[in-house]
Amino acid sequence: MLLSLMIFIPLLGMVAVLLLPRESEELVKRVTLLFTLIPLALAVYLFISYDRSTAGTQYVTNVPWIDAFNIQYHVGIDGLSVTLLLLTALLGPICVIASWRNIEKGIKAYMALFLLLETGMLGFFAALDLFLFYVFFELTLLPMYFLIGVWGGPRREYAAIKFFLYTLFGSVLMLVAMIAVYLNSNIVNGVAEGARTFDIPTLITLAATQGHALANSDFQVWVFVGFFIGFAVKVPIFPFHTWLPDAHVEAPTAISVILAGILLKMGTYGLVRINMAMFPQGLDHFTDGIGFWGNSLALLGFINIVYGSFCALAQTDFKKLVAYSSIGHMGFVILGLAARNDSGITGAILQMFNHGVISAMLFLLVGVLYDRAHHREINGFGGLGTRMPIYTGITTLAFMASLGLPGLSGFVGEALSLLGAYERFKFLTILSTIGIVVGAAYFLWTLQRVFLGTLNPKYEALPEINGREILTLVPLGILTIVLGVWPNFAIDMFRESVTNLIDVLNAI
């Protein structure tokens, strides 16, 4: 009940915002903030009250929805989803505050869409029915399309439709796989018995049952591919990544934050929740280390890391640099998952959360600079450190966290992922560390070009970061430091879930 409340309060907020008069912009913003703060409070409560000692799902609601197809409204949380729910709920109010001044037209529609987006994301992380999961997954598409297309930069129309088409392409393949799973969910030893189901926990059990159609390894490989492409577009995994730089560059600051912070995590969360837990034999086919296919998932992770990092190195647009660095950092998640051992998966999940926090910071910081200078050309700045010391300090913190400086959160996730991957894919893991070196290179080089050196005379009067902007960055900054020195704060949440997942993976 509490969980459902959290999911649908933003939707309620959307209705409330739509009913407000168009002129009262301040009121619209305040109401939106209120309706994003309530889920945050609930998420914090869930995070604290969640029973860490068990892997079972908690706060479960399970009611029938569409009887004809045995679809249920089934939501619940485990350690993985509660972590990402917290991240989502945290970025909600931060993005509202970040949008406070720099959305010039149609603030009412913007906030309404933002709230709809939040409901979609929260619902996605809590859904335990495959059909519901898909509906929430797709529910984020529409608001995102409009948020980029209406409030974005000069090439927003192109970026919006590209984002939409790519994601839809991925999700239709996922839909086929999903229907295939549903149709096979009651076939045991070639005979249909009982009702079909979309229930994720049930399906996971069935897929591990000897003789069940879902446990057939060929079947698992095919549906694995279907789901994988759907999620790979979202992550994004090379070669499905080309929508991301466009979408990021064109999207307004707060939407970039959501895109990098949450939407990319939806892809990797799906990989863990569906691909790994439900199709362990499919996963095995792509990660058993034998031949090309056995190394393919790790190879994709490696390509993401190296390709993303080198692309980032070549950028002169600050936001595009951060966008490509996202691709690189998501590669560590894929690599960690491909390792499918304790440290690999723990690292991957931690990296999901950390990247959500750090990339949100980076995009917010880019937004702060853009709002003042109205461009993002890295070479067009210089010496800002003297003009904006606080801003420079926070940016340095975010850069260091992102490039993986020990003591900050980025390091722990990446180190654990690499540690896990090394056990299985030594060669690829060693090569992947190039990504870390390049990552340090482009961040330090950017730091140098923007903040050090002689001050560009054009920006002598550039105002320092203001209180509202600091307010959005401080919670994230604290998290990067806390998780850097005390990662168990997050790891404890999903330790049992990971153990449980590894048991499933080892059972085949």
Place this chain on the structure above:
Amino acid sequence: MKNIDSLLYFTPEILLVIFAVAVILLDLVVKNRESSAVAHLSLVGCICTFAAVLFIHFSFGDEGPISLFLGMIRLDTFSSFFKILLLLATAATILFSLRSEELDARLKGEYYALLLAITLGMFLMASSTNLLMIFISLETVSLTSYILAGFLTHSPRSSEAAFKYITYGAVASGTMLFGLSFLFGMTGTGDLAQIAGRLTELLAAGDIAPLAVLIAITFVLAGVGYKIASVPFHMWSPDVYEGAPIPITAFLSVASKSAGFALFIRFFYTGFGSTGLMESVNWPLMLAIVSALTMTVGNLAALPQQNVKRLLAYSSIAHGGYLLMGGVLLTSEGIGAILFYLVVYLFMNLGAFYVVVLVANEVGSEMIDGYRGLASHAPLVAGAMMIFLFSLTGIPPFAGFFGKWILFTAVLEQGYYWLALVGLLNSVVSLYYYARIVKAMFFEEAGEETDSVSFSTGTFALLSVFVIPTIFIGFLNIFYTFSNISVSVMPMQ
């Protein structure tokens, strides 16, 4: 059942005839040309017929299917379902016509009388069980639609549309009649159920070649395919849809297609659903190919369109293709999926056409450019159009998604994975052209004139009649069961 006894069950059709005549008579009496009394009378006609359909269904529906007029037509849940669907489409068309400014005020009487007449024809299409009756009902609908398509007497495009429609229609009807005569010649009967029995016997005994049956079916498919605008009999529809008055385009794309599918299902399911025929003639594969081609051609042709009416015409061809997927193997799941999709399609497509009517009235343009900046001067209308278009694409949470999902489930259940994949990739393609309209409405600024357009409360009320079901149908259990009921009463004799 004998003819006289049948009349009681025929009340809805009789009511339609009475109101069609009454509309013509009223038109003679009413002096004021601007009066909308005629339209209102035909609306009352729809409501009375609606009540009669419901009354007869609930009074006699439990007794199972009733065969009327010596086996010419049949009353069952399936036909009642379609009658309700068709009446909704007709009522919506009448309301659109009332609000549309392109129709000639002097020709109102004929216009509304013809609308009721065409509804009668479609009623018969949905309930015919005899080859002769099938052909007559199809021709009633076709001839009436030729006139309606050419109703904009001052517009050469409208006349061109009507002429093209007739030319293609004549060829299709002729071909179909030829096919029907084959069937009659082979079996010696016009009754669909008996034809099925006879064909099975003859094929089993080896007295006729399976090829002969395939040819007959193909010819009949030409007539049906022409009504549902499936490839390769779709050529008429873009021109006709573009030239015809917008309410008629809406009507043809929804009602005509629905009636066509009713006929298609009854003809193939009752006449050829028996397993013996499925094995000897591989027409499921033929239908699958037709379906894949129809949606692909429709979607690809829609991509470059600039005229929204024409774009929606191609999109409706594509939707015919999606619907055909459900009919490939004629399983009850497949037919249930078609029925569900038709309900959804009724609301979302009529809704989209209603917005086209509104924009044509206000902006005077049917081109995508005319939709620029609609979101800023008419946000509710633009929002509604956005919902219809994304529902047509099949994006959750709108009803179109649930419709497509059921269709794809039915197809995958039969193992036609390639067909489902073609269908799904087509949905992705369709997003591109639907999104072009959305883009014009939301992302682009209007030209010089940016006056806020105010629409009446009635407009919004009518709009919400389409918007609310488009959002909520998928979430309600009752619609899933409704489709199943109407299939369960289709006996395979």
